[in-house]
Amino acid sequence: MKVDFIYFDAGGGHRAAADALRQVMEQQGRPLEIRMVNLQEVLDAMDVFRKVTGLRLQDIYNLMLKKGWTLGSPQLMVGMHWVIRLFHSKTVGLLEAFWREHRPDMVVSLVPNLDRALGESLARALPGVPFVTILTDIADYPPHFWIERQVQHFICGSAKAVEQARGMGHAEDKVHRVSGMILNPRFYEIAPLAAEERAAARAKLGFDPAKPVGLVLFGGEGSAVMREIARLLPDRQLLPICGKNAKLRAKLQALPHGAPMFVEGFTKEVPRYMQLADYFIGKPGPGSISEAVAMRLPVIVERNAWTLPQERYNAAWVREMGVGIVLPNFRGIARAVEELLAPAAYQRFRDATERLENRAVFEIPGILERIAKPGG
Numbered sequence: 186m187k188v189d190f191i192y193f194d195a196g197g198g199h200r201a202a203a204d205a206l207r208q209v210m211e212q213q214g215r216p217l218e219i220r221m222v223n224l225q226e227v228l229d230a231m232d233v234f235r236k237v238t239g240l241r242l243q244d245i246y247n248l249m250l251k252k253g254w255t256l257g258s259p260q261l262m263v264g265m266h267w268v269i270r271l272f273h274s275k276t277v278g279l280l281e282a283f284w285r286e287h288r289p290d291m292v293v294s295l296v297p298n299l300d301r302a303l304g305e306s307l308a309r310a311l312p313g314v315p316f317v318t319i320l321t322d323i324a325d326y327p328p329h330f331w332i333e334r335q336v337q338h339f340i341c342g343s344a345k346a347v348e349q350a351r352g353m354g355h356a357e358d359k360v361h362r363v364s365g366m367i368l369n370p371r372f373y374e375i376a377p378l379a380a381e382e383r384a385a386a387r388a389k390l391g392f393d394p395a396k397p398v399g400l401v402l403f404g405g406e407g408s409a410v411m412r413e414i415a416r417l418l419p420d421r422q423l424l425p426i427c428g429k430n431a432k433l434r435a436k437l438q439a440l441p442h443g444a445p446m447f448v449e450g451f452t453k454e455v456p457r458y459m460q461l462a463d464y465f466i467g468k469p470g471p472g473s474i475s476e477a478v479a480m481r482l483p484v485i486v487e488r489n490a491w492t493l494p495q496e497r498y499n500a501a502w503v504r505e506m507g508v509g510i511v512l513p514n515f516r517g518i519a520r521a522v523e524e525l526l527a528p529a530a531y532q533r534f535r536d537a538t539e540r541l542e543n544r545a546v547f548e549i550p551g552i553l554e555r556i557a558k559p560g561g
Contacts (some may be wrong), residue, residue: 279306
């Protein structure tokens with residue numbers, strides 16, 4: 186059976202989740218032929234944002250993240266949803282033509298905001314073909330972000346998301362609970378390190394193996410706030426990962442720092458670096474928080490007016506699960522690190538991470554296969 190995975194490159198997490206799920210399904214030998222579909226490319230012909238600014242919508246989003254231009258993002262989202270509604274009929278028409286040409290047996294969306302158009306166009310073009318949305322956020326940010334009022338399936342990684350879907354009137358057999366966010370299989374495949382191996386690997390990066398190391402990560406585009414965090418923690422060993430932001434990496438490497446600091450750029454070795462760290466500092470993104478928790482790292486995140494609206498519940502989740510500290514802003518990072526590393530507190534946070542067992546990437550293939558079967 187032919188299955189379309191719908192993603193885009195706004196933020197990178199949607200493509201990463203789709204890629205991870207595809208890898209696992211291929212490794213498991215599922216009888217499903219997966220095609221990766223970049224929704225931005227399908228809709229490029231009508232990208233109004235590109236016509237006005239010269240940039241694709243996903244590129245505008247990534248630039249906002251890179252520059253930290255996220256203040257007022259809830260209002261920006263309202264404006265974006267207005268534009269989406271304005272061009273809804275044209276979007277549905279483009280997608281209908283796409284489905285009729287490619288004729289998938291099931292469509293799986295890993296993107297927000299456009300699921301109404303995806304579901305409506307699929308129902309018109311190929312009636313009866315299942316439509317599934319996998320939330321790659323811990324919870325929805327209503328209205329019209331992830332969960333729409335239409336006949337479809339939802340795969341949810343938290344009790345909150347399940348509650349939201351059922352509250353919208355979706356039947357229990359259409360709402361599927363899994364144990365967390367989709368993580369790359371590398372986070373499960375990485376071999377554990379003996380204490381002496383870990384100490385040697387930390388020393389190789391220039392760290393004192395006996396002192397804690399904080400991993401600093403703000404997604405694939407990095408963030409200017411990472412420089413401020415480094416300045417505020419001059420006596421803490423840090424491992425910032427800057428992603429594709431080469432300018433940020435160069436600035437961090439040139440920054441005077443009292444304690445050892447190893448600065449990395451784009452890498453596929455995030456699981457290994459997390460294995461060598463003791464705690465995580467970053468934005469409350471669903472992927473990075475889930476990766477840190479999977480690697481048993483207590484987290485420190487920020488929640489304020491600059492936090493993307495769809496990520497604000499994630500900070501509440503951190504508190505609810507007891508896996509870290511949520512700050513109103515990173516100006517208090519020095520005190521937060523001191524609080525987190527106090528032996529009793531650190532053990533409490535670490536124990537909380539160990540109580541969470543996220544196997545979503547291995548649970549979802551079976552759910553999709555059941556949905557794909559006639560009458561599923």
